[in-house]
Amino acid sequence: MDILQLTRALGHAIQEDERYLAFMAAKEANDQDEELQRLIGEFNLKRISINSEASKEHKDQEKLERLNAELRDCYETVMQNVHMAAYNDAKQAMDALLNEINTIIAVSANGGDPDTAQASGGCSGSCSGCSGCN
Template sequence: MDCIDLFKKAAAALQTDPRYLELDAARRENDMDEELQNMIGEFNLARLDLNNESAKAETDAARVAELNQRVNDLYSQIMASEGMVRYNAAKAECEAMVSHIDAIINTAMNGGDPMTVQAPTGGCTGSCSTCGGCH
């Protein structure tokens, strides 16, 4: 078995991790939330209206301001919804897990011992001694 096959097995295992399962459940719940989906649809239409108005040769500043406010209000409502708060928290947990995996891979690629890699804190950029990115 080569390393690609092993990574595929690891990726399948990742999909059984409780952090991934929470993200997937939050995503599915949001997809089924009719009120949230309607707000997202309104947001997309308002953003399209804003883009169209802004692209005109002679824009109506008051209309642009009104549409911009509508886009911002809808975005705030969407992001404050219970489902999106849950989704974003789960997404942050999964992103931290992926950063840890990335640090392990970077350590191995730089000749370090991947078994000693600790979870990065504060978002790994690959340029610190934690993941070996600067070697």
């Protein structure tokens, strides 16, 4: 099996993983939650209003402060939604899995041992912004 076939097999394995399945289920629940979708739409409209007001030559500072407060309130409401909370948890688990996979690939591509490569040490496989290896 060549490397691209192995990569496709990895893709299939990812899609069978419980973290992927939980992430997709949470995403679907978000998409089906009409109240959440309404709140997200409201949040986006408030963000557009803020951008519009902020780009004016003569900004209304009071209006900007009010819109920012409304945006923060809307954001808090969105984040307190049960489906959004489940989505965020599932996304964190999925991101951790992908980070671990990327670390193993990066360490391997740099000559390291794929069997001992771990993302839990904080290494992303990229040396940019790194203070050095342990």
